[in-house]
Amino acid sequence: MAERSSVLYPSDISKxxxxxxxxxxxxxxxxxxxxxxxxxxxLANSEExxxxxxxxxxxxxxxxxxYCKDRLLINFEYMEGWQTITSLIRDYHFLSxxxxxxxxxxxxxxxxxxxYHSASGKIHGDFDSTNVLFKPNEPRICLIDFSxxxxxxxxxxxxxxxxxxxxxxxxxxxxxxxPHQLHFAFRAMNRTLSKEFLxxxxxxxxxxxxxxxxxxxxxxxxxxxxxxxxxxxxxxSASTIFSIEDLTQ
Ligand SMILES: Nc1ncnc2c1ncn2[C@@H]1O[C@H](COP(=O)(O)OP(=O)(O)O)[C@@H](O)[C@H]1O
Ligand SMILES: [Mg+2]
Numbered sequence: 001m002a003e004r005s006s007v008l009y010p011s012d013i014s015k016x017x018x019x020x021x022x023x024x025x026x027x028x029x030x031x032x033x034x035x036x037x038x039x040x041x042x043l044a045n046s047e048e049x050x051x052x053x054x055x056x057x058x059x060x061x062x063x064x065x066x067y068c069k070d071r072l073l074i075n076f077e078y079m080e081g082w083q084t085i086t087s088l089i090r091d092y093h094f095l096s097x098x099x100x101x102x103x104x105x106x107x108x109x110x111x112x113x114x115x116y117h118s119a120s121g122k123i124h125g126d127f128d129s130t131n132v133l134f135k136p137n138e139p140r141i142c143l144i145d146f147s148x149x150x151x152x153x154x155x156x157x158x159x160x161x162x163x164x165x166x167x168x169x170x171x172x173x174x175x176x177x178x179p180h181q182l183h184f185a186f187r188a189m190n191r192t193l194s195k196e197f198l199x200x201x202x203x204x205x206x207x208x209x210x211x212x213x214x215x216x217x218x219x220x221x222x223x224x225x226x227x228x229x230x231x232x233x234x235x236x237s238a239s240t241i242f243s244i245e246d247l248t249q
Contacts, residue, residue: 028065028075031147038148039072041155045122045146046074052119053143058111058204059119060142082133082142085109089129089173089193090184097136099189105134105141106193109169110200112141117162118205125149125157127165129172151224163210166201167217170194174241175232185232185241194247211248218244 033039046064053061062077085105088095092102109132117123124131126149133142148157173194177185184190202209222233222242232241 026065027078027080029062029078030073030075033072033074033147036069036072039067039069039074042147043067043074045158046076048120049116049143049146052116056112056115056119058108058140059115060140062142062144079133079142079144082135085129085132085134086172086176088134089190090177090181101136102189102193103196106196107200108134108139108141110197110202111204112143113165114201114204116143117165122158123160123162123165125152125160125164127168129169132169151226161213161217162207163213163217164221166198167214167221169197170218170244171221171227175227175230177232179231191246194244198247209249214247215244
């Protein structure tokens with residue numbers, strides 16, 4: 001829970017003695033929103049998620065350090081040393097992670113997501129690999145960016161099927177490789193890691209795995225505008241990269 005004493009309210013942001021503590025001594029991740037409504041949604045979801053994470057085993061969420069509604073700004077705790085899953089899947093050769101470490105990380109991502117779903121009764125709604133952070137040797141996964149994704153036009157984005165989050169993450173493991181790194185998308189490791197992610201999720205979740213639902217959401221995700229325009233989906237949607245038949249169980 002954000003400590004109320006460190007939250008800056010619009011009326012006192014310029015004169016509060018907390019201002020310096022919050023913004024200079026402790027490093028923060030400052031994020032701007034394009035409207036008051038989007039800020040409100042992100043603030044409520046982020047503070048709630050932080051509460052859930054404080055009772056969770058595998059889930060971590062950055063604390064809201066302060067915010068200013070007038071400036072449409074939220075300052076989050078800076079996650080020092082944490083990296084996105086995107087950096088891991090694209091560059092893992094260069095990060096010297098062992099296969100065992102990679103498998104463990106993806107299993108943890110699944111477990112952390114299952115904890116978030118069951119504690120919140122909601123989905124994340126933009127569960128892509130840039131919104132999931134890991135840190136070597138940490139037993140938790142950090143979820144960030146509880147704001148409405150650009151492709152959603154109502155606050156319903158966090159009310160969908162759990163398979164939406166699972167599928168979006170799996171799609172992200174397969175897209176956004178620049179053409180010169182296409183070989184990364186075809187590697188067997190992507191499949192192994194997809195399986196670890198699902199295993200982790202259904203180890204912790206009380207729901208039963210239903211492949212048909214995953215496949216339906218996976219197909220729907222391939223049609224989301226910003227993804228459909230990627231090189232991978234435009235030119236390779238019929239290729240084995242986007243077949244998930246091996247994830248039936
Ligand atoms: N609290 C944080 N600490 C450290 N880095 C962060 C934090 N929040 C976000 N980031 C980094 O900034 C990137 C973009 O942040 P995000 O909140 O996802 O914004 P966007 O709405 O642009 O997707 C993330 O992918 C991550 O690399
Ligand atoms: Mg994001």
